[in-house]
Amino acid sequence: MGLLSEKNKEVLLGPMSANNPVVVQMLGICSALAVTSKLEPAIVMGISVTAVVAFANVIISLMRNTIPNRIRIIVQLVVVAALVTIVSEVLKAFAYDVNKQLSVFVGLIITNCILMGRLEAFALGNGPWESFLDGIGNGLGYAIILIIVGFFRELLGSGTLLGFQVIPQAFYDLGYVNNGLMILPPMALIVIAVIIWVHRAKNKELQEN
Amino acid sequence: MEQLLSTFVRSIFVDNMIFAYYLGMCSFVAVSKNVKTALGLGIAVTFVLFCTLPINYMLENYVLKEGALSWLGPEYAEVNLSFLAFIIFIAVIASFVQLVEMVVEKFSPSLYASLGIFLPLIAVNCAILGGSLFMQQKAFANVGIATVYGLGSGIGWLLAIVGMAAIREKLAYSNVPNALKGLGITFIITGLMGMAFMCFSGLKI
Numbered sequence: 001m002g003l004l005s006e007k008n009k010e011v012l013l014g015p016m017s018a019n020n021p022v023v024v025q026m027l028g029i030c031s032a033l034a035v036t037s038k039l040e041p042a043i044v045m046g047i048s049v050t051a052v053v054a055f056a057n058v059i060i061s062l063m064r065n066t067i068p069n070r071i072r073i074i075v076q077l078v079v080v081a082a083l084v085t086i087v088s089e090v091l092k093a094f095a096y097d098v099n100k101q102l103s104v105f106v107g108l109i110i111t112n113c114i115l116m117g118r119l120e121a122f123a124l125g126n127g128p129w130e131s132f133l134d135g136i137g138n139g140l141g142y143a144i145i146l147i148i149v150g151f152f153r154e155l156l157g158s159g160t161l162l163g164f165q166v167i168p169q170a171f172y173d174l175g176y177v178n179n180g181l182m183i184l185p186p187m188a189l190i191v192i193a194v195i196i197w198v199h200r201a202k203n204k205e206l207q208e209n
Numbered sequence: 210m211e212q213l214l215s216t217f218v219r220s221i222f223v224d225n226m227i228f229a230y231y232l233g234m235c236s237f238v239a240v241s242k243n244v245k246t247a248l249g250l251g252i253a254v255t256f257v258l259f260c261t262l263p264i265n266y267m268l269e270n271y272v273l274k275e276g277a278l279s280w281l282g283p284e285y286a287e288v289n290l291s292f293l294a295f296i297i298f299i300a301v302i303a304s305f306v307q308l309v310e311m312v313v314e315k316f317s318p319s320l321y322a323s324l325g326i327f328l329p330l331i332a333v334n335c336a337i338l339g340g341s342l343f344m345q346q347k348a349f350a351n352v353g354i355a356t357v358y359g360l361g362s363g364i365g366w367l368l369a370i371v372g373m374a375a376i377r378e379k380l381a382y383s384n385v386p387n388a389l390k391g392l393g394i395t396f397i398i399t400g401l402m403g404m405a406f407m408c409f410s411g412l413k414i
Binding site: 023026027028029033034073074077078081082084085088089103104107108110111112113116184185186187188189190192193196197198200201207 | 228229230231232234235238239292293294295296298299300303304307329332333334335337338339342343345346386387388389390392393394396397399400401403404407
């Protein structure tokens with residue numbers, strides 16, 4: 001079996017769209033939306049979650065035959081908490097400003113439902129390599145959504161992207177105004193709702209009755 | 210006393226866990242289909258927040274914080290264990306939830322039957338860990354304020370999920386576009402409720 005057989009490719013690419021963790025499986029909405037008012041923290045958060053999911057999946061997958069069933073949630077939480085601690089220390093060392101912006105939300109990766117969902121649903125029943133791909137796939141699927149939301153909120157809310165001015169000054173002279181509402185928390189939810197709407201209008205089999 | 214009251218009101222309305230920080234969204238969306246189960250989960254979350262926050266507050270201030278171990282003797286005054294905070298907090302929460310589950314199962318089987326299925330879910334509810342992390346960040350002056358903050362955050366979460374469930378029960382009769390049904394419309398309503406809650410944000414107490 002090659003490194004990327006048909007099944008593994010499906011495991012890696014499925015979560016990008018058809019099986020996206022946020023808009024389809026409804027996981028990981030919790031800690032994510034608050035960090036999307038700007039693009040940069042959204043990207044950092046996406047990368048951090050991808051790294052944590054991938055390695056947590058590998059570790060749990062390696063230990064899956066030795067964990068007693070009753071205490072598996074605590075074991076999973078401890079593994080995840082240890083990984084998140086590492087990520088948090090790395091961020092503090094190399095990206096202090098972003099870490100300040102993310103504040104408690106780095107710690108909240110621990111209780112991000114994507115982690116528990118993938119550990120329970122995938123890593124407990126599959127080998128380490130497949131679990132690694134599954135983690136990468138789901139992490140990136142999550143990051144894509146964060147980046148789309150962050151992109152629109154920063155563009156419409158502050159007229160910048162990654163801190164650079166993209167809406168020309170001439171527009172402001174003509175009377176264009178930044179939409180301050182986009183920066184406020186409720187708009188993240190509505191932007192996600194619009195993404196879900198577009199996604200489900202294209203993939204009719206996902207619609208709920 | 211005044212500070213207790215203002216922390217309590219602020220944590221319910223201004224710093225609402227759902228509408229201001231989106232914490233606990235997963236179970237919020239998944240369990241808000243009818244009012245009765247929403248109420249059960251809300252009470253369980255409030256209870257766990259109310260009990261874990263003081264425990265974590267004590268740990269933070271007497272074990273984890275920089276210089277917190279100085280009560281052991283002057284040679285420990287330099288120790289800073291704050292990087293262990295995530296692991297300690299989540300371990301306290303997970304074991305507390307397990308404990309509550311066992312106690313409730315033993316002493317009140319009827320309560321267990323109605324609440325029991327939600328308890329394991331709570332260990333991974335972001336609102337609980339979020340409460341502890343905000344407590345750490347806000348550095349409350351004493352354990353009383355931390356406890357009141359936990360209680361208030363829980364009640365705010367409870368209000369949000371029960372309100373949402375009530376709206377969704379009515380929503381079953383309305384005509385929603387196919388692609389928005391279920392998840393999509395829930396998000397839009399949460400956003401609108403959040404905007405309504407934003408009118409509290411200017412409140413000075």
